[in-house]
Amino acid sequence: MHWPIDIVVLTFVIFCAIAALSVKDLLATAILFGAYSFLMCLLWTIMGAVDVAFTEASVGAGVSTVFFVAAIFRTSRRTKD
Amino acid sequence: MRVIAFIIVCLTGALLLYGTTEFPDWGDPKSPASLHVSNYYIEKTYEDTHAPNFVTAVVTDYRGFDTMFETAVIFTAGLGCFLLLRDFREKKEHYYQHIPTGVILHLKDEKKSLPVGKEFGYMDKEWVPPDLINKTVCRILIPFIQIYALYVVAHGDYSPGGGFQGGVIFGSSLILLAISYDLKTLVKRIKERLLGIFAALGVLIYAGTGVLCLFMGGNFLDYGKLAPLLPGHSDHIRAYGMLVVEIGVGIAVMAVMTIIYINIVSEGRHDEGL
Amino acid sequence: MSDVLSLIIAKYNYWLYVILMMIGLYGMIAKNNLIKKVVGMNIFQTAIILFYVSIGYKTNASIPIITTADTAHGVVVRAADYINPLTSCLMLTAIVVSVATFGYAMALAVRIYQRYQTLEEDELRMRLSEE
Structure with missing residues (x-):
């Protein structure tokens, strides 16, 4: 494993996590959460756990985001924090 | 509230950070997690099952019982969404x-x-109005996505992938159909009853394979005993058993993902959605 | 001081996972919106999965799919050549369960919104006390 790639991706992951929790629009949270999942999938590919990475790419970045957007479509985008 | 939360989080974090000093070094082949049973899996999996992918072999063969209940969890989630939201x-x-x-x-x-x-x-x-470009592109793309999903299921024991991933990809192709056209197109093509039957059928295939092994005189989910029923060389019989089980997982997951999506997006009325 | 610094450099991965987990825990406790709480829960989950997967990593090892050279008859497979498949397999199950809980949580959120027209925790408490 190459540690510079690891550190860069981990930093992005942490930024995405903080941003997903702190933006005041739930649709933005959905997209940032998808980005978070995809970066997580990259991290697992770097570590060699290819099956886990594949699952996360199809589940976290794909279906979870769709469920999220569908739920926001039926509720509201508004959030106070 | 925020201050209390911050204090709790900091305390937990400090305890965990203190704990990291005892952890094995990064990437150490002698770390406790990779000493006992995992070495057996790596060294003997190919001999036992003839499946090149260790992870699939461990998931569906050595720990098949675990995965059966995982499929049951998925099925329960679909059932829960149906009971919670469905509005007739x-x-x-x-x-x-x-x-x-x-x-x-x-x-x-x-x-x-x-x-x-x-x-x-x-x-x-x-x-x-459904956009013409979106509709056309998705119409061309969906069959390829579905073939890819079937490829992922079929090659689960040779390459990364397996029943779960393939099922999710197949389900998302159906969801793509609902998004690019409209929800009625999807509901008209695949009836709700059919989806429910698929979800149950997947779990049934998995559990049924286990029971079949019992009838053939082995333990539950002991695929080696299925040799008289399946074609091919007897060395590969466990890999074939894994494939059957993965197909079951794929069907269940595909149906459940679609059920959850349809119920959430239409608030259970199955008429209009995203 | 230099001891602490060398400790951080040797185990920086674990430190970053702990930070990620703290972010998730904070989101679960302090956020007011129910969907934000679910996002916090998912971040917590992925941090733990990340930790487990990283335990199984071995330096100079390949992905857990056997190479054609090792499938030949009579070749002894060396465990140090492949990363640990056990942690990957356990975490595969965890991810699958996490998507099931996520979908169900979203369904619950939709149901709560249908009944109370809000997803904010304090407004929900107010509505509940009015009833």
Whole structure:
């Protein structure tokens, strides 16, 4: 494993996590959460756990985001924090 | 509240950070997690099962019982969404479009309905006309996504992938159909009852394979005993058993993902959505 | 001081996972919106999964799919050549369960919104006390 790639991706992951929790629009949270999942999938590919990475790419970045957007479509985008 | 939360989080974090000093070094082949049973898996999996992918072999063969209940969890999630959201009441108002002229009809009487065909088409209340480019691209793309999903299921023991991933990809191709056209297209093509049957059938295939092994004189999910039933060389029989089980997982997951999506996006009424 | 610094450099991965987990825990406790709480829960989950997967990593090892050279008859497979498949397999199950809980949580959120027209925790408490 190459540690510079690891550190860069981990930093992005942490930024995405903080941003997903702190933006005041739930649709933005959905997209940032998808980005978070995809970066997580990259991290697992770097570590060699290819099956886990594949699952996360199809589940976290794909279906979870769709469920999220569908739920926001039926509720509201508004959030106070 | 925020201050309390911050204190709790900091305390937990400090304890965990203190704990990291005892952890094995990064990437150490002698760390406790990779000493005992995992070495057996790596060294003996190919001999035992002839499946090149260790992870699939461990998931569906050595720890098959675990995965069976995982599939049951998925099935339960779909069932829960159905029971929580499904709403069988008929919608009061209907919107139709007269296709040759583009005139929109709004029927307030719930008894009346128009024949849907060449002349009239369904419409959603908050309607956005399906974009021609989106529709065409998705129409071309969906079959390829589905073939890819089948490839992922079939090659689960040779490459990364397996029943779960393939099922999710297949389910998302159906969801793509619902997004690019409209929800009615999907619901009309795949009936709700069929999806429910698929979800149950997947779990049944998995559990049924286990019971079949019992009848053939082995333990539960002991695929080696299926040799008289499956074609091919007897060395590969465990890999074939894994494939059967993965197909079951794939069917269940595909159906459940679609059920959850349809129920969330239409609030359980199955009429209009994203 | 230099001891602490060398400790951080040797185990920086674990430190970053702990930070990620703290972010998730904070989101679960302090956020007011129910969907934000679910996002916090998912971040917590992925941090733990990340930790487990990283335990199984071995330096100079390949992905857990056997190479054609090792499939030949009579070749002894060396465990140090492949990363640990056990942690991957356990975490595969965890991810699957996490998507099931996520979908169900979204369904619950939709149901709550249908009934109370809000997803904010304090407004929900107010509505509940009014009833």
